[in-house]
Amino acid sequence: MTRAEWESLCDGCGRCCLHKLRDEDTERLVFTNVACRLLDTESCRCRDYRNRRRHVPDCVKLTPARIAQIDWLPPSCAYRLVAEGKDLHWWHPLVSGSAETVHQAGVSVRGRAVAEREAGVLEDHVVRWPGQVPRAARAPAPAQTPKQGNPEP
Numbered sequence: 001m002t003r004a005e006w007e008s009l010c011d012g013c014g015r016c017c018l019h020k021l022r023d024e025d026t027e028r029l030v031f032t033n034v035a036c037r038l039l040d041t042e043s044c045r046c047r048d049y050r051n052r053r054r055h056v057p058d059c060v061k062l063t064p065a066r067i068a069q070i071d072w073l074p075p076s077c078a079y080r081l082v083a084e085g086k087d088l089h090w091w092h093p094l095v096s097g098s099a100e101t102v103h104q105a106g107v108s109v110r111g112r113a114v115a116e117r118e119a120g121v122l123e124d125h126v127v128r129w130p131g132q133v134p135r136a137a138r139a140p141a142p143a144q145t146p147k148q149g150n151p152e153p
Contacts, residue, residue: 001064008094009078009082010078011076011078011088011091011107012044012093012102012108013076013077014041014045014108014110015031015108015109016072016073016074017039017109018033018034018109018113019034021123021126029072031072031128032119032126033109033112033114034115034122036059037055037056038052039113041109041111042110044102044108067080068083075131076089078092089105089107089138091104091137105134105136106136109130
């Protein structure tokens with residue numbers, strides 16, 4: 001896979017850019033709804049992807065070799081799905097042809113994330129949804145209805 005093909009797997013959900021907490025004793029991982037300071041919570045894209053590690057030194061660069069070692073990617077993540085030999089979901093832009101379907105399916109952080117600067121204590125923002133696939137996203141693609149005045153053949 002070329003680098004461009006690898007990068008195209010990102011569905012633009014923003015879930016991997018939410019802060020996560022790991023218990024030092026139990027290694028238990030929990031998600032928060034607090035977005036990295038570089039995440040644009042409307043577009044669900046990094047504001048400075050090319051230079052992100054300058055601003056956020058612990059930002060993880062996802063590579064095919066690292067995916068198997070990362071336990072915090074959401075179950076809807078295309079990188080994770082490809083590594084597990086699974087198909088992309090209907091709402092993934094490579095399948096749907098639209099960057100908006102990830103938002104329409106309720107998979108993205110749009111409208112659900114809190115800005116890092118406004119969050120305060122991360123422990124106050126623990127949530128479950130980033131680690132789950134929404135019901136609407138698990139369902140088959142919504143049926144396309146023909147446009148009025150343009151009957152099906």
